[in-house]
Amino acid sequence: MCLAVPARVIEVEGDYARVDIDGIRMRICVALVDDLAVGEYVLVHTGFAIHKLDLDKAIKTLELLRRMVNDHENAE
Numbered sequence: 001m002c003l004a005v006p007a008r009v010i011e012v013e014g015d016y017a018r019v020d021i022d023g024i025r026m027r028i029c030v031a032l033v034d035d036l037a038v039g040e041y042v043l044v045h046t047g048f049a050i051h052k053l054d055l056d057k058a059i060k061t062l063e064l065l066r067r068m069v070n071d072h073e074n075a076e
Helices: 055-075
Strands: 005-013 016-021 024-029 041-045 048-053
Touching: 005 024, 005 055, 016 041, 024 048, 041 055, 048 055
Parallel strands: none
Antiparallel strands: 005 016, 005 041, 016 024, 041 048
């Protein structure tokens, strides 16, 4: 199963950026996304930003993912 997750951009360095995914920071490739700025959200799949994501959609998606994790942990 493949999953893309929203990430907030905290630093951009050419074709790479450091992002925060719900507290986890990682370096990703942003060569596929134009005009990226610090504070914006991108959708990340396998270490690549595949497109920008507006703040509302990013927050809703992160909340949904958190709820899925909590439901899974409570089911065990």
